[in-house]
Amino acid sequence: MLDPQRLRREPDQIAAALATRGFTLDQARLAELEARRKAVQTETEQLQAERNRVSKAVGEAKRRGEDAAPLLAQVAGVGERLSQLEADLKAVQEALDAYCLEIPNLPHESVPVGRSEDDNVELRRWGQPPAFDFEPRDHVDLGEALGGLDFETASKIAGARFSLLRGPLAALQRALTQFMLDLHTRQHGYTEVYVPFLANADSLLGTGQLPKFEDDQFVTRDGYYLIPTAEVPVTNIARDSIVDAGELPLKLVAHTPCFRREAGSYGKDTRGMIRQHQFEKVELVRLVPPETSWQAHEELTADAEAVLQQLGLPYRVMALCTGDMGFSAAKTYDLEVWLPGQGKYREISSCSNFGDFQARRLKARWRNPATGKPELLHTLNGSGLAVGRTLVAVLENYQQADGSVTVPDVLRPYLNGLERISA
Numbered sequence: 001m002l003d004p005q006r007l008r009r010e011p012d013q014i015a016a017a018l019a020t021r022g023f024t025l026d027q028a029r030l031a032e033l034e035a036r037r038k039a040v041q042t043e044t045e046q047l048q049a050e051r052n053r054v055s056k057a058v059g060e061a062k063r064r065g066e067d068a069a070p071l072l073a074q075v076a077g078v079g080e081r082l083s084q085l086e087a088d089l090k091a092v093q094e095a096l097d098a099y100c101l102e103i104p105n106l107p108h109e110s111v112p113v114g115r116s117e118d119d120n121v122e123l124r125r126w127g128q129p130p131a132f133d134f135e136p137r138d139h140v141d142l143g144e145a146l147g148g149l150d151f152e153t154a155s156k157i158a159g160a161r162f163s164l165l166r167g168p169l170a171a172l173q174r175a176l177t178q179f180m181l182d183l184h185t186r187q188h189g190y191t192e193v194y195v196p197f198l199a200n201a202d203s204l205l206g207t208g209q210l211p212k213f214e215d216d217q218f219v220t221r222d223g224y225y226l227i228p229t230a231e232v233p234v235t236n237i238a239r240d241s242i243v244d245a246g247e248l249p250l251k252l253v254a255h256t257p258c259f260r261r262e263a264g265s266y267g268k269d270t271r272g273m274i275r276q277h278q279f280e281k282v283e284l285v286r287l288v289p290p291e292t293s294w295q296a297h298e299e300l301t302a303d304a305e306a307v308l309q310q311l312g313l314p315y316r317v318m319a320l321c322t323g324d325m326g327f328s329a330a331k332t333y334d335l336e337v338w339l340p341g342q343g344k345y346r347e348i349s350s351c352s353n354f355g356d357f358q359a360r361r362l363k364a365r366w367r368n369p370a371t372g373k374p375e376l377l378h379t380l381n382g383s384g385l386a387v388g389r390t391l392v393a394v395l396e397n398y399q400q401a402d403g404s405v406t407v408p409d410v411l412r413p414y415l416n417g418l419e420r421i422s423a
Contacts, residue, residue, distance in 0.1 A: 001100050001360050008034060017106045020113045020322040025103065033096045040089045044082065051078045101211055105357040107322045108331040114321025120334070121321070126305065127314030129338045134401045138341025139392040140272045143169060145403050146423050149273075160270075161262065161277045163388075168421045172407070173280070173391050175414035177255050180282040180307055184384055188303045190253035190284065195233035197256055198224040203236040206362040208328035208354075218259045218277075226259035230283035231381045238287050238364035242374045245366055249296060250287040253384065255280065273388045274346065280387040286380040289366060290356065293378035297353040301333045304349045304384045310410050313393050314338040316345050330355040335385075337393045348389045351382030 007014060007030065015025040054075050061068040112121045143149025148169030154162040165173055184190040204210040204225055209217065209232065218226040227233055234254050243250065257280050262268075269275035284303060288296045301317070308315045320332040329352040336345035356376040359365070365374040398406040404422040407415060 001357065002103055002106065003356075003360070004096075004100065007100070007103075014106065018104065020107060021104055021325065022115065022323050023104055026099070029099060030096075033092055033099070036092045037089065037096060040085055040092060044085045044089065047078050047082050047085065051075060051082065054078065098211075101205070101361075104327045105330050105354065107325065108353070108355075111325070111331050112319055112321045115323040116321075117324045119321040120324055121319045123317045123319055123333070125314070125316040126309060127312065127338075129314050130340060130397055132340065132399075132401075136340040136396065136399060137403075138272065138339070139395040141341075142395050142399055142403065142405065146405070146421060148421075158277075161275065163273050163276060168415075168418065169391070171415055171418075172394065172411070172421065173387055175411045176390050176394070177280065177282060177387050178414050179310075179411055180384055180387070180390075181253065181255055183307060183310065184253045184282070184284065184303060188251075188306070190251045190303075193234060193237070193252050193254050195227075195230060195237075195254050195256065197227055197233075199227050199232050199236070200224060203232050203239070204228075206239055206364075207232050207235050207358050208326075208361070212327055216261050218261060227256060228260050229258050230254040230256040230281060231285060234283060234285040235287070235358060235364075235379055235381065236362065238359075238377065238379075239362040241364060243287065243364075243366045243377065245289070245369050248287070248289055248366060248377075249292065250285075252285045252287075253282060254285075255282045255387075273392050276388065279389075281383050282385060282387060284351075284382050284384040287359075287364065287377045288380070289368070290375070290378050293353055293355065293380065296378075297331065297333075297351065297380055300380055300382050301335075301351040304335055304351055304382050307385050307390070308335065308337060308348070311390070311394065311408050313390075313397055315348070320350075326350070326352060328352070328354050328357050330357065333382075337389070339393060339396050340399070341396045346389070348393065349383040349385050352380065354379045354381075 011027050011030065015027055018025050054071055058068045058071045058075065061071060112119065146169065148166045150164040150166060154164040181192060185192050201210060201223065209228060217228060234252050257278055259278055262275055262277065284300055286296050286300055315335050315337045318334040318336060320334055325332050332350055332352040334347050335349040337348040339346050355378055358379045359376040364377045366377050368375045394408060395405055398408065400406060404420050406420055407418050412418060
């Protein structure tokens with residue numbers, strides 16, 4: 001969430017920045033709640049001073065042998081009013097906090113201003129889309145012809161937007177996962193963590209999925225949420241903590257399933273594995289001091305790009321505009337991989353810097369050695385990569401005229417030297 005003091009100090013500037021994201025800051029509501037909070041707090045302080053004064057007078061009256069009953073009655077009356085004010089202050093603070101939780105992060109000054117994905121800015125490309133001397137097929141046709149991709153059985157087991165992998169394709173997905181983890185831990189310096197696949201509401205609140213995206217979550221009868229991304233449990237490792245400066249930067253990587261209802265995507269990408277209720281990702285998370293976070297953002301993005309480069313998959317890097325960024329992000333780069341079956345680039349990773357937006361919700365801090373005081377961390381994450389979409393990209397970019405798929409060189413050691421997947 002945003003800094004409450006800054007919200008009070010710079011409402012006009014913040015409203016203008018949020019307007020570029022398509023969010024209208026209700027300044028009148030904020031001002032009303034803030035005025036109520038101040039009024040209650042002022043009266044509380046005045047009554048506390050009055051109670052202290054009268055309590056002191058009670059003591060003096062008793063020492064003089066005077067009747068203190070009127071003064072005691074006055075203290076009791078002040079106490080009752082203070083109890084009411086305490087309840088009023090709690091109510092107005094909860095209303096203020098609830099509204100603040102609905103306010104998205106401020107875009108960084110370098111983020112291009114725009115309303116939708118049409119206004120995103122391409123920064124660079126890597127690799128050339130393959131030139132086929134045949135009509136390329138998409139991953140659905142390829143996978144089904146190879147006997148390794150089965151949507152019908154998955155639908156029988158669970159319903160729409162699920163998939164079942166068999167044989168070499170299941171092994172290929174496992175190989176991709178292991179390759180990504182090895183690359184990030186051995187070459188990029190990340191520490192692998194294994195985390196719960198269920199999380200409590202506080203965890204999703206901390207990273208920004210709640211309350212705004214409640215409808216996109218799967219929730220159990222016990223109130224646990226199936227994680228929508230490893231970002232949630234991994235970032236929450238630092239919740240309610242003060243990290244020693246010597247431990248920073250924290251660079252963590254986790255492979256988890258991800259579960260999303262996709263409530264707002266009805267009718268989108270219904271064919272294939274692009275948008276599913278269950279998928280897997282290898283997620284990169286960094287927690288860093290504020291002064292290094294923008295360099296860390298570039299590094300994290302490069303770490304995700306390295307996966308695509310070693311797999312030989314053409315991609316481009318897009319700077320998301322203000323209107324297309326996620327709720328908690330201050331700046332985001334999307335990596336979009338080329339999919340021959342669709343004839344277009346599609347997102348395979350979002351790499352975001354959240355500044356102190358998540359850390360303020362999480363109370364995730366570090367002790368600054370220059371001041372000796374706890375300060376908010378900056379949090380970052382990005383997919384390194386979305387495993388299912390990477391599988392899709394490998395199938396489509398490495399397909400052959402006979403319907404077989406060549407296995408990328410870097411994956412062959414994970415598949416006992418397998419060079420080609422055939423029907």
